[in-house]
Amino acid sequence: MALWSSLVRQKFSRTAFVVLLVLLAVVIGRPYVNSPLFSATSPRPIAARSDLAQAERATIELFERVSPAVVQVVGAANVSSPQYAESEGGGQSGTGFVWDGAGHVVTNNHVVSGTREVAIRLATGEVVAASIVGTAPNYDLAVVKLQSTRNLPTPIAVGSSADLKVGQAAFAIGNPFGLDQSLTTGVISALKRRLPTNGGREIGNVIQTDAAVNPGNSGGPLLDSAGRLIGVTTAIISPSGSNAGIGFAVPVDTVNRVVPELIKNGRVPTPGIGIVAANEAVATRLGIEGVVVVRAVPGSPAAQAGLRGIEEIGELGDVIVTANGQPARRLSDLTDQLEAVGVGREIELSVKRKDGLTTVRVKIQDIGRSG
Structure with a gap:
């Protein structure tokens, strides 16, 4: 019986040893076996996929519809002009888009400012010379016009910014x-x-x-x-x-x-009433919420309406607190309302003076026109 048990153990040990050797050989030899057996030596079959997600399809359609109207704007800078962050190879480069069927292209003013020549590269790769039609530095906008309007892409549809929502x-x-x-x-x-x-x-x-x-x-x-x-x-x-x-x-x-x-x-009127306003920091230090008038330019609509500033009376003068019925807490609030009303019209201002609050009507003029 003891002899039988010994033989069984010896046989099991030999079997286990053989199995271990086989497993070790498989592990060591696997890379050599896998390479010839499983290497993709011919193009792999293309896996079928489901339809693109609706959001993806919408984005693709948007790009394919709009992108032909988006162009590259390249300007050769004057020698004396500062180079911008977007300059390449001695010129300025930016983006623009076709505005209308006449070949007008809208871009930023800083893209073409100081340039002597402008070229437009269309989405097709065609390069077309262009001339500057007008610039509006106050809005960083400019319009250039293509010298050739052959094969002009469809202009981009115009939306509204009045009803935009954060998150869209x-x-x-x-x-x-x-x-x-x-x-x-x-x-x-x-x-x-x-x-x-x-x-x-x-x-x-x-x-x-x-x-x-x-x-x-x-x-x-x-x-x-x-x-x-x-x-x-x-x-x-x-x-x-x-x-x-x-x-x-x-x-x-x-x-x-x-x-x-x-x-x-070729230009945009700059609406104004002819005042010099104090820096906002001055109003803040004085604890005033409004536009502090430093002086009214002689002969200006402001002077004709009787506005007086610090320089005229030697002390704090008029402070504009509302314009066109809206609060005028700083100069930009006033200029917003001047633009809303428009050059050639009158704007109603509420003015704080020593003797209380008064209302004046002032004509808006184009202060950007020389002469």
Whole structure:
């Protein structure tokens, strides 16, 4: 019996040893076996997929419909002109889009400012010479006109910025870093931002978006989910100069008012009443909520209406607190209402004086026209 048990144990040990050797051989030899057996030496079959998601189809359709109207704007800078962040090869590069069937293209003022020549690269790759029709530094907008309008793409449909909501989808098409026809998506992050311009004023009701915007996107369209124009990309906030998720666009309601003026007259009236206002910091230090008048320009509508400032009376003078029935807490509030009423019309102002609150009507004039 003992001998039988010993033989069984020996047989089991030999079997186990053989199995272990086989397993070890499989592990060691697997790569050598797998390579010839399972290598894909011919094109793999294409796996079927379900339909694209509805959101994907909508985005694709939007891009295919709108992108032909988005162009690259390249300007050759004057020798004395500063180079911008978007400059390449001695020129300035940005984005624009076809505005109408006459070949007018809208872009940013800073894209063409200081240039001696402008060229437009269409989505087809064709390069067309263009001339500057008009610029509006106060709104960072400009219009150029193609010298040839053959095979002109359909202009982008125009929407409205008055009914935009934070959180709705936003789409930007442009030429970041010269990479043409680039689409980025995001949402409207905020509304009614204010953005200073090189013209020394502020653009009101600016749209903030997290759709990626980089150097080269300037002047490109910001679109809603229907593919309508809702803004013109103009600036970013970024420590590095590249996208940081904070981009800004001039609202389309402003664009739709300014661009026709540029096409007709080459410029946009700058509405004013002829006052010099104190810095907002001065009003803050004095604890005043309103526009502090430093002086009324002699012969101006403000002077004719009897407005007086610090320089005229040697002490705090008139403070404008409402304009057109709206609070005028700072100068930009006043300029917003001047633009809303328009050049050549009168605006009603509530003015705080020593003897109380008074109402005056002042005619709005174009303070930007020389002479």
